[in-house]
Amino acid sequence: MDKPKTKIDRDLYEYWEKSGFFKADPDSAKTPYSLLIPPPNVNGPLHLGHAMQHAILDCLARFKRMQGFDVLLLPGVDHAGILFEGTLNKLLEKEGLSKQKLGREEWMKRAWQFKDENYQAFHDTWKLMGLSADWSREVFTLEPKVQKAVLEEFKTFWDQDLLYKGAYIVQWCPKDQTAIEDLEMEYEERQEKFYYIRYKIDGSDDFILIATARPETIAADVAVAIYPNHPKFAKLIGKMAKNPFTATKIPIIEDKRVEKDFGTGALKITPGHDLLDYEIGKTHKLPILHVVSKEGHITNLDPNLNGLKIIEARDKAAGILNEKGLIEKVEEYTHSVPVCERCKTTIEPLISEEWFVKMKPLAQKALKNIGKICFLPKNYHKIISDWLKEIHDWSISRSLWWGHRIPVWYCQKCNPSHEVGKDKDMVISLEEPKDPDSGELKKCQTCRLSRWVQDEQVLDTWFSSGLWPMATLGWFTRRSLDEGGPNRTKELERYYPWDFELTAPEIKFLWIARMIMLGLWFMDEIPFKNMFFHGMLRDLQGRKFSKSLGNGIDPYELVEQWGTDAARMALYSYSAPGRDAKTSRQIMDERCKNYRNFGTKLRNITRFVIDLAPEKITSSSSTLRNDVIASEAKQSKHPDERSVHNDDRIILEQLNQTISEVTKNIESFNLHLATEKLYSFIWHDFADIYIEDTKNRRAQAQPTLEHVLKTSLQLLHPFMPFLTEELWLKILSSVEGQKLPHINESIMLSNWPGSIDN
RNA sequence: GGACUCCUAGCUCAGCUGGUUAGAGCGCUUCAUUUACACUGAAGAGGUCAGAGGUUCGAACCCUCUGGAGUCCACCA
Numbered sequence: 129m130d131k132p133k134t135k136i137d138r139d140l141y142e143y144w145e146k147s148g149f150f151k152a153d154p155d156s157a158k159t160p161y162s163l164l165i166p167p168p169n170v171n172g173p174l175h176l177g178h179a180m181q182h183a184i185l186d187c188l189a190r191f192k193r194m195q196g197f198d199v200l201l202l203p204g205v206d207h208a209g210i211l212f213e214g215t216l217n218k219l220l221e222k223e224g225l226s227k228q229k230l231g232r233e234e235w236m237k238r239a240w241q242f243k244d245e246n247y248q249a250f251h252d253t254w255k256l257m258g259l260s261a262d263w264s265r266e267v268f269t270l271e272p273k274v275q276k277a278v279l280e281e282f283k284t285f286w287d288q289d290l291l292y293k294g295a296y297i298v299q300w301c302p303k304d305q306t307a308i309e310d311l312e313m314e315y316e317e318r319q320e321k322f323y324y325i326r327y328k329i330d331g332s333d334d335f336i337l338i339a340t341a342r343p344e345t346i347a348a349d350v351a352v353a354i355y356p357n358h359p360k361f362a363k364l365i366g367k368m369a370k371n372p373f374t375a376t377k378i379p380i381i382e383d384k385r386v387e388k389d390f391g392t393g394a395l396k397i398t399p400g401h402d403l404l405d406y407e408i409g410k411t412h413k414l415p416i417l418h419v420v421s422k423e424g425h426i427t428n429l430d431p432n433l434n435g436l437k438i439i440e441a442r443d444k445a446a447g448i449l450n451e452k453g454l455i456e457k458v459e460e461y462t463h464s465v466p467v468c469e470r471c472k473t474t475i476e477p478l479i480s481e482e483w484f485v486k487m488k489p490l491a492q493k494a495l496k497n498i499g500k501i502c503f504l505p506k507n508y509h510k511i512i513s514d515w516l517k518e519i520h521d522w523s524i525s526r527s528l529w530w531g532h533r534i535p536v537w538y539c540q541k542c543n544p545s546h547e548v549g550k551d552k553d554m555v556i557s558l559e560e561p562k563d564p565d566s567g568e569l570k571k572c573q574t575c576r577l578s579r580w581v582q583d584e585q586v587l588d589t590w591f592s593s594g595l596w597p598m599a600t601l602g603w604f605t606r607r608s609l610d611e612g613g614p615n616r617t618k619e620l621e622r623y624y625p626w627d628f629e630l631t632a633p634e635i636k637f638l639w640i641a642r643m644i645m646l647g648l649w650f651m652d653e654i655p656f657k658n659m660f661f662h663g664m665l666r667d668l669q670g671r672k673f674s675k676s677l678g679n680g681i682d683p684y685e686l687v688e689q690w691g692t693d694a695a696r697m698a699l700y701s702y703s704a705p706g707r708d709a710k711t712s713r714q715i716m717d718e719r720c721k722n723y724r725n726f727g728t729k730l731r732n733i734t735r736f737v738i739d740l741a742p743e744k745i746t747s748s749s750s751t752l753r754n755d756v757i758a759s760e761a762k763q764s765k766h767p768d769e770r771s772v773h774n775d776d777r778i779i780l781e782q783l784n785q786t787i788s789e790v791t792k793n794i795e796s797f798n799l800h801l802a803t804e805k806l807y808s809f810i811w812h813d814f815a816d817i818y819i820e821d822t823k824n825r826r827a828q829a830q831p832t833l834e835h836v837l838k839t840s841l842q843l844l845h846p847f848m849p850f851l852t853e854e855l856w857l858k859i860l861s862s863v864e865g866q867k868l869p870h871i872n873e874s875i876m877l878s879n880w881p882g883s884i885d886n
Numbered sequence: 887g888g889a890c891u892c893c894u895a896g897c898u899c900a901g902c903u904g905g906u907u908a909g910a911g912c913g914c915u916u917c918a919u920u921u922a923c924a925c926u927g928a929a930g931a932g933g934u935c936a937g938a939g940g941u942u943c944g945a946a947c948c949c950u951c952u953g954g955a956g957u958c959c960a961c962c963a
Binding site: 310315322338339340341342353386387390391392394395396397398402404405461463464465505507508510511514515518633634636637664666668670701702704706707708709710711712715718719721722723724725726727728729731732733734735736737739740792793796798800801804807808815816819820823 | 888889890891892897898899900901902909910911912913922923925926927928955956957958959960961962963
């Protein structure tokens with residue numbers, strides 16, 4: 129029974145799209161209003177959160193269009209580097225395949241295939257939701273347009289000395305085989321053993337007691353550090369301790385970063401595998417040893433543990449120490465262990481060659497200007513500012529295949545170790561570097577050969593996503609970089625900064641803060657005027673929806689069962705800015721059902737008002753039609769002043785109040801309040817009271833009935849686009865007896881109702 | 887350790903800058919019985935707005951404290 133309705137929705141969508149109603153027009157004389165769709169990650173299907181985002185964006189877009197703005201609702205998709213690669217590799221694993229087995233070329237083929245599948249699914253869902261986006265401007269983050277923007281970003285950073293490459297300690301995910309940044313980690317509470325180990329003092333029977341959770345890394349210990357003036361250990365300063373595994377002499381040093389009350393107050397220093405140790409090692413100019421490989425195995429630095437996985441090595445190391453009588457005691461303790469946010473693998477801090485961006489100057493500029501952005505809820509201003517104040521350098525390289533490959537080429541002969549610097553044999557370029565004049569391959573200035581190899585790594589996803597507000601509008605696509613032509617497209621001039629952007633709070637730093645910094649840095653202007661953080665939908669126990677928990681709610685199923693409009697309305701009821709909400713399939717069904725019923729009510733109202741109109745007022749229908757077509761907002765004039773019944777006056781007053789309240793609430797992004805008002809006005813004020821009261825004076829009330837109905841449809845259209853359009857066209861065709869909609873009669877083109885000035 | 891948010895009817899949630907008897911949906915009770923609409927209508931029960939104190943003529947809303955739930959950031963040798 130719902131099938132034909134879905135069919136009508138699809139037809140309507142096609143009608144809108146073909147008529148070009150979704151398209152922005154940069155040449156228009158209208159005031160622009162721009163909304164940027166946060167690009168969903170192309171690694172999996174859209175979920176309820178996406179559906180809510182799309183419902184909100186679409187509502188605002190439709191509202192602004194009706195208000196007479198030139199609306200740009202720009203869609204796009206993110207390649208989602210590490211996330212996508214992880215998902216695909218898991219799929220390949222099931223087929224018995226892997227990255228290594230396939231090789232880069234074949235793997236990339238599969239990757240693009242997988243991307244296309246998801247992409248198609250996105251489009252289906254978007255259209256099903258009624259998203260009125262300008263499809264002609266859709267952007268994918270790996271397309272040439274974005275590549276050029278990314279190149280520009282990279283090159284500019286390089287020229288400004290904000291970019292560096294080097295071997296530093298990083299958070300390494302052994303499963304994904306790449307460095308990740310702090311924001312991509314989370315912590316898991318684990319119960320582990322805490323070993324108290326004796327490090328012998330060289331040339332004495334004395335020892336220094338050290339507490340550690342990682343005995344397997346002892347071979348890479350290069351010092352023992354105590355906090356300054358430790359009452360028990362201070363006398364040992366200047367002496368050497370002996371590494372329990374390698375018997376190497378290691379110095380005992382003082383450093384105030386050691387906590388006196390943690391463990392024994394003495395810390396083993398392993399600069400190769402711990403962030404704090406790395407810092408302390410740097411200060412004291414200690415060597416760096418590697419005992420954990422990028423695969424998460426012990427290296428040959430420790431012959432006893434060589435090749436073992438971390439966990440195995442830990443037990444064995446403890447065993448060996450125990451045999452040597454070096455373990456004083458073992459405690460059980462719980463602490464949080466950093467894991468990869470994506471694959472939950474334990475992170476191994478280790479030294480790796482990576483690229484970094486110096487963020488201080490960008491953050492400072494952002495801090496100066498962040499006040500120009502209107503955040504909803506407004507406390508996000510503080511949250512993001514606080515983070516910006518504490519910013520550290522951004523590690524932007526990832527050892528993946530899926531993403532923007534770092535646009536740096538090294539001379540194979542002169543720069544085999546891929547060193548980086550103004551005086552090194554390297555070139556920044558998307559393609560194999562060419563000479564701009566001859567078009568031939570560029571020659572290395574040292575060896576005059578043209579054998580270039582590109583950097584193996586790709587850029588962090590957010591390096592490109594951070595440019596989203598600019599790249600989508602053609603930032604730096606108008607000129608090649610060497611030409612110096614205008615870098616601002618018409619679109620960029622017109623639609624940047626964006627009027628509205630929204631997102632889930634979980635990517636406020638990864639994405640939003642980056643966009644703010646990059647936008648200000650490159651455009652000298654904030655990227656968006658209104659930044660809306662919606663709440664997170666959670667299950668009834670307050671957990672996030674996730675595939676692994678299997679507690680997700682498929683928006684597609686809701687739409688199938690209750691219709692798009694009903695599903696949208698249910699989502700608006702959860703859209704209060706920044707408010708998390710608990711829900712379940714059952715609760716979503718209840719709400720959807722309620723709004724499905726509301727839709728039916730509206731359908732019945734229309735049947736009553738239009739289909740069952742009294743015969744004698746056929747003549748007034750032409751008035752209605754003119755009214756509808758002209759539809760000047762201010763012209764929602766009220767019908768026939770002379771015969772105003774008191775009930776008419778009341779309903780028109782209520783209508784007026786509804787208009788101003790709904791308008792105000794949409795403008796302040798309180799969609800949940802707008803829908804609530806419309807619901808109670810249409811159902812209770814209009815249907816239950818007014819319509820009932822007009823039954824004994826139907827003919828007299830008919831013009832008011834039609835007027836209120838028509839205006840209600842308009843007010844409701846941004847929220848329930850399909851039903852309102854269907855009924856709107858029905859009203860028109862009932863007047864002229866036509867069946868098919870004529871262009872320019874869509875409710876989308878009607879003007880937003882204004883309240884009548886009394 | 888630092889920051890933020892929340893606790894309102896059985897359930898899920900609204901309640902703008904403090905202002906008359908605190909709202910919605912679902913659920914519940916009673917009635918109406920084919921009405922444009924049963925995907926309905928009418929009537930109703932149900933809340934000392936987490937607790938305590940304070941400011942105020944007046945507090946669900948502002949301040950302080952306590953309790954509970956959750957999120958984020960930092961850290962856990």
